[in-house]
Amino acid sequence: MKHGKKYVEAAKAIDRSVQYDPKDAIALAKKAAVAKFDETIEVHIRTGCDGRHADQQIRGAVVLPHGTGKTVRVLVFAKGAKADEAAAAGADFVGAEELIPKIQNEGWLDFDVVVATPDMMSVVGRLGRVLGPKGLMPNPKSGTVTMDVTKAVNDIKAGKVEYRLDKSNIIHVPVGKASFSEEQLNENFSTLMGAITKARPSTLKGQFMKSIVIAPTMGPGVKVNVNKFV
Template identity: 45%
Template sequence: MTQPTALSRKRGKNYAEKAQLVEKKSYPVSEAVELLTKVSTAKFDATAEVHIRIGADMTQADQLVRTTVSLPHGTGKKVRIAAFVPDEKIEEAKKAGAVLAGNADLVKEIEGGKIEFDIAVADPTLMKSLGKIAKTLGQKGLMPNPKAGTVTTNVTKTIGELQKGRIECKMDKQGIIHTVFGKISFGPKKLEENLTAILQAIKEAQPPGIKGVYILSVTIAPSMGPGIRVQL
């Protein structure tokens, strides 16, 4: 078992005890998620995170990884969705579950600094009008994007998928994909199925430009607690 480090001791006795449960090895997915449910140091229902390091040259456009995946059991988080749609689709979007739906009025709210949503979707006909707020939304990772599946003619379907747990997976500047795959309370089986869905989607999204080792490492962790390496 892993011995407590100076850092883990600094984090507290509880963290040090949990860290000792994790060995310095890579675990099969089923064992990793089983262990994950035992190492959270949070006093609340922690989020299950996964960090996937990709063997990509970040200066090459043909090596960037970006995909979406529908988690079988969702993320455990209720997402607030804003829909930029024509007038005739506003009620449809609201009935589908959007907390905000509109066009010019919604743009004006955001220009005024009011952003009260987690994900934005847009009808293609509204994309031009989002130019005024593209920088604001982009800085927060909220700008609708065709590659993320958030620019769509079928807003109702997209909102439904997002509510059920469709997530986007993309690399940061260091070539690492950070995302979540549920809550610790989901238990090992559901967490394993969600994690497997993410790993499969990322494998299928391998860009042709990456010729060497594609996935370098996979680490899972509770939002508060030690990381666990997963066998590739």
Template identity: 50%
Template sequence: MERRGKKFQAVAKLVEVAKVYTLAEALELATKTNPSKFDASVEVHVRLGVDPRQADQNIRATVTLPNGTGKTVRVAVFAPEAEHDAAKKAGADIVGDETFLKQLDKGEIAFDTLVSTPAYMPRLGKYARLLGPKGLMPNPKSGTVAADVAKAVTEAKAGKVEYRVDKQATIHLSIGKVSFGANKLEENARAFFGSLQSQKPSSLKGIYVKSTAIATTMGPGIKVENQVN
């Protein structure tokens, strides 16, 4: 704590370290413990009792946050020319085929989400090392491999986000900004927890959720009652 800045130390005093808060209490507290000058993201961190090495326990899914993420999502579409107009009308920021591939050849990435039609996916194979580590490779599970690219773009722009368990069996997800206020953040959080509950592996014998915490980007962690059984 001594190594932290004065602003962090000041807001950290508002959090009772040993206390486990209700979701509503934690989110209200999160909006008051942002030590940054910018409108920080509010993040949920959930430690699971799964083994990510097991295929059926490698949790990966999407959820549409009712109030969005608070971030401007830049969506690129890689699809046949016949799909371009519909994608643009849906709000896609980048739409293309051959020109788009030339940008990837140069390592240019100016998007946050990439949508592709199933038929075009094989052509993205050579860029797996570029897109994969950044989480940008289109995937059917995340809804970014879609025949209806316009629908996929609309969902991405509206707040559809992907979450996945990491090697430490933990999920990290931004559920909005401090400026949203506790109520909107809670609506987003409950949408996420509902989705996470639906992903519980049938093969899991032990505890599904071990612990839950909420924090702003640079703020202190706040322990939360587990929202998923």
């Protein structure tokens, strides 16, 4: 893959053979974000899990202390008092069955996170084919199927991120923007790694985290010393 001049210049500052201390890796990733927009700083963790086994699946969520720097649009499926509660908490969209054709037939997807009360999951389940592949299906493990819609909306708006294994057993999570201070990125990264370390499956034998890379959206990745999290 051919990279542009800016990428090549940024990559010169990073030694690909070195696993950096997290603070140094974040500083380098921040400097490597040279695009004309405010790049997202992402963490990519290659695990030793085998997601084909249910007992080695990893899925959860954590609220980053400084958020992600992104405005998150929340859709809540709820009725009656719970719908009023969701709207009062600041949900961007609140509804029930009437939203099904809008999403299914009109392709409306102007939201980033979906929350549902448990009684609405039979309705939301009808959208599985649309929401599932996009990672938008509400899930109890990530706190998006709940009766406490106020807490769910507040947490998401405050910077809650979800982490899960992809098909390659890698976890990809944003920890902020390049415009964040190094201190803010460090605190977000530490909070995320604390949550993922605790999520290690009890059945997993061998190394949990094989590699950790921090990278800006358009820039080169920086390897992090895995031994810090063993």
